[in-house]
Amino acid sequence: MILNDASTIWLFDYDLTLYFESERAVLNSLDRRISLYVQKILGCDFEKAQEIRKEYLRDYGTTLAGLRAKFGVSPDDFFDFIHEPEFLIYPEPAPQKREFLMRLKGPRYIFTNGRSDWSRTGCKRMGIYDCFRRIVGLEDLNWEGKPQISAYEKMESVLIEDGVTEKIFPEKIILLDDSLKNLKPAAERGWRTIWVNSSLEPKPNFVHEKVENLIKLGIRNEEC
Ligand SMILES: [Mg+2]
Missing domain, CATH: 3.40.50.1000 (HAD superfamily/HAD-like)
Structure with a gap:
């Protein structure tokens, strides 16, 4: 209490x-956009982008931190892309x-x-x-x-x-x-x-x- x-x-x-966990589809919709952004920056396929994200999570804590360290990506460019409302699910x-x-x-x-x-x-x-x-x-x-x-x-x-x-x-x-x-x-x-x-x-x-x-x-x- x-x-x-x-x-x-x-x-x-x-x-x-x-x-809640029961609305995980919300997070999944965002997660997919993050992988697409990695794909765009690296010019690789979707599967490779997902592998790279795992490496960034391990080495830098987040995908964004990895992209910033490796490619100097602007956080606003990253978020403008992943937060595009038409591709997202909301609670x-x-x-x-x-x-x-x-x-x-x-x-x-x-x-x-x-x-x-x-x-x-x-x-x-x-x-x-x-x-x-x-x-x-x-x-x-x-x-x-x-x-x-x-x-x-x-x-x-x-x-x-x-x-x-x-x-x-x-x-x-x-x-x-x-x-x-x-x-x-x-x-x-x-x-x-x-x-x-x-x-x-x-x-x-x-x-x-x-x-x-x-x-x-x-x-x-x-x-x-
Ligand atoms: Mg959380």
Whole structure:
């Protein structure tokens, strides 16, 4: 159970956190565009592009980081191509998510490794865009996302700039993310971490809670 008070700051990853594993087709549609972009830059076939992406993920953390290191690709060129709306699938309207988010008393942010237009469009489709104070996207993180330490530092500086807190009390920050890799540095900073994952895999020690999906998260109001 998480205490639902006004001083709790809620940070949500977007992909596979604000929309669920059951809507993986959303992520798959984006993933296909990323492979097509790699294919375009390298002038190779689709299968080869997918192999190269695996190498980049291993060596650089993300496909974009690999493309930047190897070819000096501009992040905006990459995102303009992969976010072309006519090729993408978006999450369905989600009134239950809206109801859940609106019950949270503290400020809510999206903290995502995508350029913010992707989650903005998706959240508008789900009907939850206005539930968030701001989207902190990869463009706000100097194109260096989670799990790089600089991303978490930047997120904390946004909270100060926005005036949601005067100084950082890490135990007041909650990050919900489907990726353990992204939760670990957050836990190391003293943030609370919630792993959104529908498998039966047990949670590792650095994760405070595990939920099948975010609307299943147990929250308790101060007065109760
Ligand atoms: Mg994610």
